[in-house]
Amino acid sequence: MFYLPLFHRLAGSSCLVVGGGQTALRKLRWLVRAEAKIKVIAPEVDPEIQKLRDAGKLTIEKCLFYPQAVSANLVLVISATDAPNVSEEVFVAAMEQGVLVNCVDRTELCTVIFPAIIDRFPILVAVSSMGRSPTLSRSVRGWIELRLPNALGQLAELAGRLRSEVKSSLPSVDARKAFWEEVFSSKAADEAMYGSMDAAVAEAEKMMASASSDGSIVLVGAGPGDPELITLKGLRAIQSADVLMYDKLANPALLEYARRDVELIDVGKKGPREAVKEGSSDAARPSGTTMQQEINQTLIEQALKGKKVVRLKGGDPFIFGRGGEELLAAAEQGIAVEIVPGITAAMGGASYAGIPLTHRHMSQSVRFVTGHSVEHGVNIDWPELAKPEQTLVIYMGLVGIEKILQRLVDAGRGSETPAVLLENATLPSHREVFGRLDNLASKVREAEIEGPSIIIVGEVAGIPEQVQNLYTAAQSTTDNL
Numbered sequence: 001m002f003y004l005p006l007f008h009r010l011a012g013s014s015c016l017v018v019g020g021g022q023t024a025l026r027k028l029r030w031l032v033r034a035e036a037k038i039k040v041i042a043p044e045v046d047p048e049i050q051k052l053r054d055a056g057k058l059t060i061e062k063c064l065f066y067p068q069a070v071s072a073n074l075v076l077v078i079s080a081t082d083a084p085n086v087s088e089e090v091f092v093a094a095m096e097q098g099v100l101v102n103c104v105d106r107t108e109l110c111t112v113i114f115p116a117i118i119d120r121f122p123i124l125v126a127v128s129s130m131g132r133s134p135t136l137s138r139s140v141r142g143w144i145e146l147r148l149p150n151a152l153g154q155l156a157e158l159a160g161r162l163r164s165e166v167k168s169s170l171p172s173v174d175a176r177k178a179f180w181e182e183v184f185s186s187k188a189a190d191e192a193m194y195g196s197m198d199a200a201v202a203e204a205e206k207m208m209a210s211a212s213s214d215g216s217i218v219l220v221g222a223g224p225g226d227p228e229l230i231t232l233k234g235l236r237a238i239q240s241a242d243v244l245m246y247d248k249l250a251n252p253a254l255l256e257y258a259r260r261d262v263e264l265i266d267v268g269k270k271g272p273r274e275a276v277k278e279g280s281s282d283a284a285r286p287s288g289t290t291m292q293q294e295i296n297q298t299l300i301e302q303a304l305k306g307k308k309v310v311r312l313k314g315g316d317p318f319i320f321g322r323g324g325e326e327l328l329a330a331a332e333q334g335i336a337v338e339i340v341p342g343i344t345a346a347m348g349g350a351s352y353a354g355i356p357l358t359h360r361h362m363s364q365s366v367r368f369v370t371g372h373s374v375e376h377g378v379n380i381d382w383p384e385l386a387k388p389e390q391t392l393v394i395y396m397g398l399v400g401i402e403k404i405l406q407r408l409v410d411a412g413r414g415s416e417t418p419a420v421l422l423e424n425a426t427l428p429s430h431r432e433v434f435g436r437l438d439n440l441a442s443k444v445r446e447a448e449i450e451g452p453s454i455i456i457v458g459e460v461a462g463i464p465e466q467v468q469n470l471y472t473a474a475q476s477t478t479d480n481l
């Protein structure tokens, strides 16, 4: 049986304890501590229980247990008696009324069990063996007791006093974590545990004033689409972000990993279609700045507020991702930037499509180029790009696909060279259009491709078909056996 540890607020809630001996007394002390409204039923009670009654902490009904004593307005019933069959009766009555029940030393008659408790209020440690060995739980409690300073509660008191002050002067979660770790092993902690709370607060405030409130920026590669392709380091950065800036190429599922109080900023860069229709992120906006300049500005403003800003970028931040521009803009302001690499669209897309970007007998190198520069650029060395035995991956090449593929042929790459367009690579909505340099463009137009796409040119783009043929041949050989 697995019991979920929960801490229960019982203040003012009605609880019934059946039994009046030492076992009942031990449970009663906890219920009194929790400020429950307690009634005890027992023919005789321990003098200590009587004292609790006299102090107004509980009421006593001196009689044998009767099932009607368990009513639905109770939140908890405890049976702490060894009188024969009473615990069974208590359990049945509690179940009928839907009330939580604990019968001491009768795990099979418990819907809740008491842990062994290490009490350093407000720090409480609860140990349980799920009812299998209360003795072992108590031994474990003893081991933990030895390691926890008696005055640990004072530390919690110190943290409680300074909590909101720390939150407002150190906006970054990382800075707060670092601050508290430092405080808990500092003179302030010693002062608190010696009971000099004012001195402890003064010491901690001094540390707070000198604590670093510098912000930072992390450029995180989110991978090409499939959220599982992010790195562990990238995921951890998302989890610790105070501010998370994202755009359309990063999978929104990744935002779910952020803290609940993270500030999400959609920097809304367009996908390829919209960017073409409305002009690229280089185009000046009414404000006179480009979208990229506005993103840089927001990154810097947030970091200067002392926050940890995570900029989530599709693929890898440094592959056609303008990560370099963001890095330089932040460096100009003296802001620390960390780069977490991601899987770029070429690598993720090729792997998911079963295309090795290099292959010993077909392609000795791979080049990543942008369709923008290839389509519009002057000084493009077309003969170089058209050389055989290399793989070309063209990002953002959808709009100019006809021109790009034609120029490669004109520059000498064979018109029958295999080529493929991968749309929405690594996502469930992915599509692949396979062809050759002389027919891929028309196939792509026919397929009405619109999503983010890369084009892979080279003999390696023919490998998925070869693989398929080999599987089919192997299958027919097996079928013929």
Ligand SMILES: C[S@@+](CC[C@H](N)C(=O)[O-])C[C@H]1O[C@@H](n2cnc3c(N)ncnc32)[C@H](O)[C@@H]1O
Binding pocket: 224, 225, 249, 272, 313, 314, 315, 316, 317, 318, 319, 320, 321, 343, 344, 345, 346, 349, 394, 395, 396, 397, 422, 423, 424, 425, 426, 427, 452, 453, 454
């Ligand atoms: C601004 S670039 C960003 C590239 C990104 N930094 C990377 O490393 O993959 C955007 C282009 O990357 C390509 N791209 C990004 N994600 C893709 C995907 N899931 N499938 C195909 N192409 C993708 C497309 O060519 C798209 O137009």
